[in-house]
Amino acid sequence: MFDSAEIGHKVGKREFRKAEDVLRTALLDAQYELLESRAFSVVVLVNGVEGAGKGETVNLLTKWMDPRHIEVRGFDEPSTEEAERPYMWRFWRVLPPRGKQCVMFGDWYAGALRERLAKETSATVFEHRLDEINRFEAMLAREQVVLVKLWFHLSKAAQKRRFDTLSADDRTRWRVTEEDWAAHERYDRSRELAEAMLRATDSASAPWIVIDSEDANHRSLAAGRAVLEAITRQLARSHEASAGGASRPELPALPDRRTFLDTLDLAQKFSRKEYDEQLEVLQGRLALLTRHKAFRKRSLVLVFEGMDAAGKGGAIRRVTAALDARHYRVIPVAAPTDEEAARPYLWRFWRHVPRQGKTVIFDRSWYGRVLVERVEGFAAEPDWMRAYGEINDFEQTLEEAGAVVVKFWLAISSDEQLRRFREREAEAHKRFKITPEDWRNRHNWAAYEEAVCDMLERTGGPRPWTLVEADNKHFARIKVLRTICERLEAALAA
Amino acid sequence: MFDSAEIGHKVGKREFRKAEDVLRTALLDAQYELLESRAFSVVVLVNGVEGAGKGETVNLLTKWMDPRHIEVRGFDEPSTEEAERPYMWRFWRVLPPRGKQCVMFGDWYAGALRERLAKETSATVFEHRLDEINRFEAMLAREQVVLVKLWFHLSKAAQKRRFDTLSADDRTRWRVTEEDWAAHERYDRSRELAEAMLRATDSASAPWIVIDSEDANHRSLAAGRAVLEAITRQLARSHEASAGGASRPELPALPDRRTFLDTLDLAQKFSRKEYDEQLEVLQGRLALLTRHKAFRKRSLVLVFEGMDAAGKGGAIRRVTAALDARHYRVIPVAAPTDEEAARPYLWRFWRHVPRQGKTVIFDRSWYGRVLVERVEGFAAEPDWMRAYGEINDFEQTLEEAGAVVVKFWLAISSDEQLRRFREREAEAHKRFKITPEDWRNRHNWAAYEEAVCDMLERTGGPRPWTLVEADNKHFARIKVLRTICERLEAALAA
Secondary structure (H helix, E strand, O other), rough: OOOHHHHOOOOOHHHHHHHHHHHHHHHHHHHHHHHHHHHOEEEEEEOOOOOOOOHHHHHHHHOOOHHHHHEEEEEOOOOHHHOOOOHHHHHHHHOOOOOEEEEEEOOOOHHHHHHHOOOOOOOHHHHHHHHHHHHHHHHHHHHEEEEEEEEOOOOOOHHHHHHHHHOOOOOOOOHHHHHHHHHOOOOOOOOOHHHHHHHOOOOOOOOEEEEEOHHHHHHHOOOOOOOOHHHHHHHHHHHHHHOOOOOOOOOOOOOOOOOHHHOOOOOOOOHHHHHHHHHHHHHHHHHHHOOOOHHHHHHEEEEEEEEOOOOOHHHEEEEEEOHHHHEEEEHHHHOOOOHHHHHOOOHHHHHHOOOOOOOOEEEHHHHHHHHHHOOOOOOOOOHHHHHHHHHOOOOOHHOOOOOEEEEEEEEEOHHHHHHHHHHHHHHHHHHHHHHHHHHHHHHHHHHHHHHHHHHHHHHOOOEEEEEEEOOOOOHHHHHHHHHHHHHHHHHHHH | OOOHHHOOOOOOOOOHHHHHHHHHHHHHHHHHHHHHOOOOOEEEEEEEEOOOOOOHHHHHHHOOOOOHHHEEEEEEOOOOHHOOOOOOOHHHHHOOOOEEEEEEOOOOOOOHOOOOOOOOHHHHHHHHHHHHHHHHHHHHHOOEEEEEEEEEOOOOOHHHHHHHHHHOOOHHHHHHHHHHHHHHOHHHHHHHHHHHHHHHHOOOOEEEEEEEOOOHHHHHHHHHHHHHHHHHHHHHHHHHHHHOOOOOOOOOOOOOOOOHHHHHHOOOOOOHHHHHHHHHHHHHHHHHHOHHHHHHOOOOEEEEEEEOOHHHHHHHHHHHOOOOOOEEHHHHHHHHOHHHHHHOOOOOHHHOOOOOEEEEEEEEOOOHHOOOOOOOOOOOHHHHHHHHHHHHHHHHHHHHHHHHEEEEEEOOOOOHHHHHHHHHHHHHHHHOOHHHHHHHHOOOHHHHHHHHHHHHOOOOOOEEEEEOOOOOHHHHHHHHHHHHHHHHHHHHHH
């Protein structure tokens, strides 16, 4: 992939001036059109060999465009908070809102390459990471994040020439660091690995653009034009899309609706006395598990889903009663804030991914996309259809970073829901728990059940759902606590 | 302060049930009225002796109210990212938006007490911290954050009784940890220190509420009522305020407008050649300073203010050209997002406070409150008047945590501004830099100058402003770079 970037491209000074004038005006126009449309965001990934002028090019980009709307973010070695979360967490953190741009230095490629070069990761892990990157980038593309993947290239000889020239002058010697010379030492190995990486991650939605960087003018124009082209191409596409050219939605295979929920015996129950006894014992067991030394390297992610009035809040309170307030958070999932709504769907959950030793409890979750958003039509069919795969990827990522993911569906019968709704209306301090929306959802019971069954089928498997018979609250809470204990015990013993 | 909480308050079971019903309905009503009004937020600080039932009480609060709008946050030992920033940073991070509530465990008091008990801080540092807390809480009160400061108290004998009872039963033994017994050991010393702390931080806007906690019923009702009272009192106040009962604004003393800006010789300049030479040398000097070992324990906060077209962006680019992209961020200050607008004014700047070894550059800053917001009337006079003090506190906090704060006012003449405006209108790629708003601001030149002089006078002193003569861009950029180098050299040598 690098050969054509070593044939010595050049742009003369005069030609450059002329082209620069045209380019910067076009870039500004595109930037403002993007800002106004808020149709997508742009992430420019800056990679390449040391000494190729990456920093200078980025400075040019922020000079050519309005710097208030294009942020530069560089990533160093991960901090503790970052290292204790999935690899992608720190990149998720800085994704720009739609309408804006971000230039990343030291992005997910730089980290993968650095780890592999330092032999911290095996060839298999490296390949797995590239695979993860491909899925991540495909998701970004579908979530209206345009990637411009730039690779600034220099031949080994050109790199040496550049370092020698800078080092020869007192005033510019500071520009060449020891790290730069070390990079020159391992040029051949880096080049080989980088080429394999670029090949493996070159895709139609996010192709690599390799730039011959020896000539500064050529480099600058090539980079600027790549950004410009990516923006204008996507602007044209979003015009088409809003003109009604949406792609045909894929239809989900109809599942056998009787498979899961109808097999449950919702009438199972515990007496008050049995409940009190077991509750205290299970809470103690859970408390000791989260204080276990092995848990300091793990984390716990609990997902509570269920029809309205299924008892999610009550079950969560019985769990938190066993936990140390310094180590857990409950995230009630509500309408997204504007910072959240302007970014890919999963961003607002990534924000809350726990570090090691911590527990995060989601009261409703990312499954909203395939439940309420599907049933109420808030998400288009292609969008909620692809959410199954994205959710599976997300949860797999969490698990690979050491999280124990436990997902509960609290199942109640339609009759029991009705009884609880009426009780809520009757009691002053429960009124807030019942809204007209709850009654509306109840009328959609069948549609929700279908969505639930699809969800259970498509997102179970390696990270199985625990179905909780919840007509009796005592039974449900005990089952929830016992399941968490058993899952934690298994994980900590492994 | 604790004596009256040791006289043995008690509430019978029947009385409790009755009172609880009334209380939870009132709490819910208050919570929903708050949510609808979005007039203020509520932070409940949970402090007190071990074994006093803090956790249980918090669980009750989230049971009585709608848990989606009252978040529980616990703080453990600071993480690296937290320890490398000012003490208050992690509390700022979790301040709830207006309309919502947050319960904090291990808040700023717990940290101050823990450090002092472990003798990590001297008595003087402890007093300084309490002082800082008082100023912080006064600011919160003015920014519509209502604090409910609860202290759950047990006598030494009552604490022992509680631990003994729990330890005697197999099923509840897990509730008493080794830390609890260690706390019992140092009960007397803790009590003495806590009492001094409570006295020093008891204020009219945020008084301490000490709760006798031996009897669970009494404890629960006392805590619930304290929260209820705080919300309803503030709701009543905000009704009055919106009815037009605003307090008389304090008028700033008129400064001598000629003091600062008119003493500057704006015509100072450098030729292109001088500029190019010095630029490269100063950028090298700055690069080496930020790579200096001593800088790993410091951070750099740069503030750029100036009239429109004063050359802030160009100066910033000359600074970033010397920095490693992994270690700096430029924050262009724009209109607040909804997450930001719902919180105290300084929240959106606290978000960006750098950790050690990093640089953050503010392109406009918190001074917006005493410049554009004052002149345009976006902030009421009492609000921008108190901002001087709050800003001074904020910057002092940054410095005490190791940050080097360098503030620039880029001064241009009215004639030069006009020339640049016209140039911007004429050049295609500079159009974005000139808007109708810029022309409007220009007509307010005198009002802005007055605001600038007040700002320079009231926020200089220990953290002086650097006035930069900026009619000549070369001169301005060199002065900016040289100042940063000199300030950093002085700081790193100290």
